[in-house]
Amino acid sequence: MQSLKQQIAQANLPKHIAIIMDGNGRWAKRQGLARVFGHKQGVQTVHNITEAAAELGIRYLTLYAFSTENWNRPKEEVDALMTLLVDTIALETPTLMNNNVRLLTIGDLSRLPENARRKFIDCIAQTAGNTGLSLVLALSYSSRWEITDMARRIAREAAKGRLTAENIDESTVSAYLTTAGIPDPDLLIRTSGELRISNFLLWQLAYAELYFTDRLWPEFSVEDFYTAIIDYQHRERRFGKTSEQVN
Numbered sequence: 051m052q053s054l055k056q057q058i059a060q061a062n063l064p065k066h067i068a069i070i071m072d073g074n075g076r077w078a079k080r081q082g083l084a085r086v087f088g089h090k091q092g093v094q095t096v097h098n099i100t101e102a103a104a105e106l107g108i109r110y111l112t113l114y115a116f117s118t119e120n121w122n123r124p125k126e127e128v129d130a131l132m133t134l135l136v137d138t139i140a141l142e143t144p145t146l147m148n149n150n151v152r153l154l155t156i157g158d159l160s161r162l163p164e165n166a167r168r169k170f171i172d173c174i175a176q177t178a179g180n181t182g183l184s185l186v187l188a189l190s191y192s193s194r195w196e197i198t199d200m201a202r203r204i205a206r207e208a209a210k211g212r213l214t215a216e217n218i219d220e221s222t223v224s225a226y227l228t229t230a231g232i233p234d235p236d237l238l239i240r241t242s243g244e245l246r247i248s249n250f251l252l253w254q255l256a257y258a259e260l261y262f263t264d265r266l267w268p269e270f271s272v273e274d275f276y277t278a279i280i281d282y283q284h285r286e287r288r289f290g291k292t293s294e295q296v297n
């Protein structure tokens with residue numbers, strides 16, 4: 051019997067996997083613990099899945115770590131999440147270096163507390179030369195923020211005469227999003243049984259395969275990750291064409 055890992059076809063790996071890590075709070079509640087313990091356990095899952103993705107040869111892994119809407123959670127939870135993110139980055143930078151992982155961020159970093167922003171910028175600079183997996187953290191990110199920001203920046207360029215309406219095409223839009231230079235995700239995974247996209251990568255997910263699992267993020271295992279990839283590899287991606295055309 052082949053292990054799940056052996057069932058993954060190297061020739062058909064998703065180049066970019068995006069994950070909505072959901073269910074930390076519910077996991078904690080089930081154990082009778084405060085929500086923050088769910089986030090702490092979630093960090094362990096982040097560690098395991100990043101390592102598994104790097105080892106498989108996935109090129110990009112994007113994790114929805116903090117949404118624009120998350121700023122509206124109770125202050126104690128926002129503070130705890132920020133501290134956890136900053137501490138994790140500081141602690142895990144050597145692991146990223148050992149695994150040849152490059153850190154990138156997407157989102158409105160200007161909203162992060164100054165010390166947090168500095169930590170992320172330091173880690174991005176330190177890992178910039180790594181050539182393996184690119185780990186993309188979505189921080190203070192939402193698609194509607196990003197799309198609004200893109201429109202504003204394009205309008206500014208047009209006002210300065212550096213862009214004309216006729217010159218704007220899909221590649222211009224992509225170039226003004228916070229994900230500029232990052233290929234679109236091939237596979238989106240969402241944990242915890244919610245069947246929503248929740249303002250995440252709305253433009254970029256146009257042709258992504260969607261995979262939903264009931265597992266809560268703190269209990270999402272490397273085996274669950276392999277199962278999602280195997281499921282992806284059994285899908286037929288047609289990009290609007292007919293089955294005959296793509297085969």
Ligand code: FPP
Nearest residue numbers: 071072073074075076089092093096115138
């Ligand atoms: C969703 O669970 C999770 C989050 C809002 C935060 C995700 C953050 C982590 C896993 C920790 C740090 C991450 C990194 C990249 C180091 P929820 O709180 O919405 O859960 P619920 O829906 O059960 O309430």
